[in-house]
Amino acid sequence: MNLLSIIKYPDPILKKVCPPVAKVTKEIQQLLEDMTETMYAAPGVGLAAPQVGELKRVIVLDVSWSKEGGKKELYQLVNPKIIERSGEIEWEEGCLSILDFLQTMKRSQKVKVEALNKQGKLIVVEGEDLLAVCLQHEIDHLDGKLIIDKASRLKRKLYTDKVKKNENTLLRL
Numbered sequence: 001m002n003l004l005s006i007i008k009y010p011d012p013i014l015k016k017v018c019p020p021v022a023k024v025t026k027e028i029q030q031l032l033e034d035m036t037e038t039m040y041a042a043p044g045v046g047l048a049a050p051q052v053g054e055l056k057r058v059i060v061l062d063v064s065w066s067k068e069g070g071k072k073e074l075y076q077l078v079n080p081k082i083i084e085r086s087g088e089i090e091w092e093e094g095c096l097s098i099l100d101f102l103q104t105m106k107r108s109q110k111v112k113v114e115a116l117n118k119q120g121k122l123i124v125v126e127g128e129d130l131l132a133v134c135l136q137h138e139i140d141h142l143d144g145k146l147i148i149d150k151a152s153r154l155k156r157k158l159y160t161d162k163v164k165k166n167e168n169t170l171l172r173l
């Protein structure tokens with residue numbers, strides 16, 4: 001197991017579109033495990049490969065474990081693709097790559113996602129509410145789409161200025 005470092009906005013890697021994974025190899029399985037550990041350690045409920053600098057269509061998510069008494073319900077998905085969606089829901093979302101930032105997002109309330117699992121087998125995951133939101137958020141990452149893209153220009157600028165200021169402060173230490 002390796003904890004991976006999480007890339008932060010506005011790193012340009014986060015804006016890249018990731019190509020599909022050709023085959024679920026041992027390296028991909030290792031990436032899934034490392035990403036899972038990194039997600040739980042963060043702590044977060046989802047993580048996409050570009051957030052750890054890997055331009056691959058790979059995501060992990062577990063929306064249950066952080067709730068009180070919640071048991072782990074982990075999804076490790078390769079080449080996830082939304083094949084059905086319905087309803088609409090608004091959710092205030094955060095992102096492990098965009099610290100101290102929340103954005104209300106309009107999402108589908110229910111989604112059906114086709115993906116390969118860790119064994120390379122084709123599976124279908126159905127999610128609603130938080131699981132649906134999280135699937136959409138992580139799949140967006142694979143297309144270089146971030147929650148901050150939906151913010152107003154002013155909100156985005158204020159956030160970017162704050163991040164730059166923090167970076168400058170760190171450099172002076």
Ligand code: NI
Pocket residue numbers: 094095096097137141
């Ligand atoms: Ni995110």
